Amino acid sequence: MAAGTLRYWAAARAAAGVESEPYAAATLAEALAAAVDRHGPGLARVLSVCSFLIDADPVGTRDHATVALPDGATIEALPPFAGGAL
16 A cells, blocks of 8 residues: 555645645555545545546546555646536
8 A cells, every 4th residue: 555645636626625635545546535535525526527647647548446556656636627517
C-alpha cells in the first residue's frame, strides 16, 4: 500500500471541501473510493468526469483498478475546466 497526496481542482475541490488530503491505497481506484467514502456522492459525481494525473503523468483511459500508486505520489483530480454542467 502506498501513501501520498490526493489534490483536488475546481469542482472537485468544491465537492470534497478540501484542497488536498492524504491517501493510503495500492491503486487509483482504491484511493478514489476512499475519498468518496469520506466526502459522499457529490464527489463521486465530479470524479466520474475527471481526468487524473499521477506525479504529472496522465492516467488517460486506463482502468483505475490497474493503476498502481507509487509511495509518495501525488494524484491530481482535474474536472473539466471549460464549463458546462456536471
